[in-house]
Amino acid sequence: MVLPDWLAEPGLNHFLVVGALLFSLGLLAVMTRRNLIMVLMGIELILNAANLNLVAFSRYGALALDGHLFALFVIIIAAAEAAVALAIALAIYNRFGTVDVEQLSDLRE
Template sequence: MEVGLIHYLTVAAVLFGLGLFTVMTRKNAVGILLGVELILNAAALNFIAFDHFVAGGVAGQVFTVFIIVLAASEAAIALAIVLQVYRNHRSIMADQLTSLKN
């Protein structure tokens, strides 16, 4: 059995679905960030799969490196924000944070 494009797209769709489910159901800010990371990984997998099976160039790899850099910077900034929110509100539950004024 040869692994083809449809197999990669299926795995990426499952990753995207799990990431979307995680973002929609988690109340914890760190859990929401993990869901966003899953969604970004699904997009990166799609870029690599289409680049390998359709285009045959390096554009998908360049986009994937860009997504990895974006995910790393997003994680660093978001975790810094979560730490600051925890210092001010003593909670990182997203449903309890109604105002960021304080």
């Protein structure tokens, strides 16, 4: 199989394009989904897209090893965010009986 050069050898741009697609899919999930958990999953997708870009720049760009460490810190923060956000979702569910974000417009019962 003969491919043009820009297709045959994946480089920085290829990884960045995958990252961009992931980012827009995550954005779509955050905007269209009305379940709190689903919105969270969209945010995780966006964070992962950012991570992929950081690591790709670390590999091909002039970022040396810093990109890897940024990626590690992003993963740490994502873990903390997921734990707190799910605790909030649980508290909201216990109080309001739903996790539909459009019905959560009240500040109290």
